[in-house]
Amino acid sequence: MTDSGYGSVAVVVPVYNEEAVVREFHARLSATLDGIEHLRTTVIYVNDGSNDHTLGILLALREQDPRIAIVNLSRNFGKEIALSAGLDYADADAVIVIDADLQDPPELIPEFLRLWEAGNDVVYGQRVSRRGETRLKKATAYLFYRVIQSLSRVHIPEDTGDFRLLSRRAVAALRSLREQHRYMKGLFSWIGYSQVALRYERAPRSAGTSKFNYLRLWAFALEGITSFSIAPLKIATYVGLGIAGLSFIGAALVFYKAMVYGDPVRGYPSLMVTNLFLSGVQLIGIGVLGEYLGRMFNESKNRPLYFVEEHIPAGMADDSRTLARLVSGTGSAIGIDREAQQQAVRIAGGI
Numbered sequence: 069m070t071d072s073g074y075g076s077v078a079v080v081v082p083v084y085n086e087e088a089v090v091r092e093f094h095a096r097l098s099a100t101l102d103g104i105e106h107l108r109t110t111v112i113y114v115n116d117g118s119n120d121h122t123l124g125i126l127l128a129l130r131e132q133d134p135r136i137a138i139v140n141l142s143r144n145f146g147k148e149i150a151l152s153a154g155l156d157y158a159d160a161d162a163v164i165v166i167d168a169d170l171q172d173p174p175e176l177i178p179e180f181l182r183l184w185e186a187g188n189d190v191v192y193g194q195r196v197s198r199r200g201e202t203r204l205k206k207a208t209a210y211l212f213y214r215v216i217q218s219l220s221r222v223h224i225p226e227d228t229g230d231f232r233l234l235s236r237r238a239v240a241a242l243r244s245l246r247e248q249h250r251y252m253k254g255l256f257s258w259i260g261y262s263q264v265a266l267r268y269e270r271a272p273r274s275a276g277t278s279k280f281n282y283l284r285l286w287a288f289a290l291e292g293i294t295s296f297s298i299a300p301l302k303i304a305t306y307v308g309l310g311i312a313g314l315s316f317i318g319a320a321l322v323f324y325k326a327m328v329y330g331d332p333v334r335g336y337p338s339l340m341v342t343n344l345f346l347s348g349v350q351l352i353g354i355g356v357l358g359e360y361l362g363r364m365f366n367e368s369k370n371r372p373l374y375f376v377e378e379h380i381p382a383g384m385a386d387d388s389r390t391l392a393r394l395v396s397g398t399g400s401a402i403g404i405d406r407e408a409q410q411q412a413v414r415i416a417g418g419i
Contacts, residue, residue: 076108077162077181080154082147084116086168087125094129094136097166097174101135104178107161110382112137114154117144130380137382142375148250151230153374155239163234171271172231179266180233189238189261193231195270219299224257225265232256246373248366301360304353311349315342 079097083090094111101109113136115123123140130136139157141150151165162184166172172193183191213226230252234242241259257263 076110076160077104077164078158078160079109079111079164079166079177080114080151080158081111081166081168082114082116082150082154083118083122083126083168084144084147084150085118085120085122087118087121089170090122090125090168091129093168093170093174094133096170097177098133098135100174100177104181107181110135110137110158110160112139112154112157112382114139114141114150114157116141116147116150127380134383138378138380139376140378140380142377145374147230148252149373151252152242152250153376155234155242157379158239161236163236163239165230165232165234167230172229173268173271176266176268183264183266184233184235187262188264189235190256190259190263191233191266192225192228192256192263194225194265194267195227195229196267197269220254222254222258224254228253228265235261237261248369248371248373249363250373298360300356304356307349308353311346 079101081093081097086093097111101111111133113126115126115138123138126136126138130138137157139153141153145153154165155163162181164177164180166174166177176193180191180193209227213224216224217226234256238259238261241261242255245255245259
């Protein structure tokens, strides 16, 4: 422990097909951590089933920087679960979560630590701007945060991502939450504790491409809403009651006109339109119900969140069997580039 009462910090970095940027990211991260002399630092890279050269690059980087630990998942489980795996393997007084795309600057880490040492359990990055994003993405993000704030009982700060610092007890709380459907920004808020925002300018992606297209973003938005609100179920009920009320009023008007004015009941087109409208509303209601039933079904199976193919801790010599496996044909399958293979051969030969 240091004089301040804090001794260690771990940086968790989920990566998926980030070969174009991971070297530059680690260079900037390493330079930042070198300036933090009063804390022991480790970097946990969680390889989420990358099928490019990301894993090989990480292995090569680890030979140059003993602070690096690698958690290689058995397949692609998705970013939320990869992040959870990183938290499971982190053993530090504070854990910082950051993406490898350099949109979130590693140089802000000392400021996160300052706010943590001031007594905050969670320090979350809040974007002042969203440079490099399309107008459509900015507009949909704005709409999503307003919708979820109005539907959820948990306050989820707007314009935030996963870039944040978590204290040891905040990480312990998150580890206890093992649901399959994980909307991490909601879980970060749900655990409570003292939380403070650190506002910053978000940069455009420096290299590579985003792994989130609009279809995945839509699914992500549904995940957030259904994870932290049952309002869609209530809305379906209210819509049904409203339509039933309008139908009763319409039927009363038709009956009145027929009895008082002798107006014959017409309206095959209106009848068809009404039937189609009601059928659409019913299907929407069934779809909303299906979303929640599907979540219950997945949770009832109680499967593990993930499986780990390989865990290489920080500051330890590589197992020759691990290196031999990575150098062999398995290496090409999991995406080790030539440079990393050659380095692994040299290391394995020296063991």
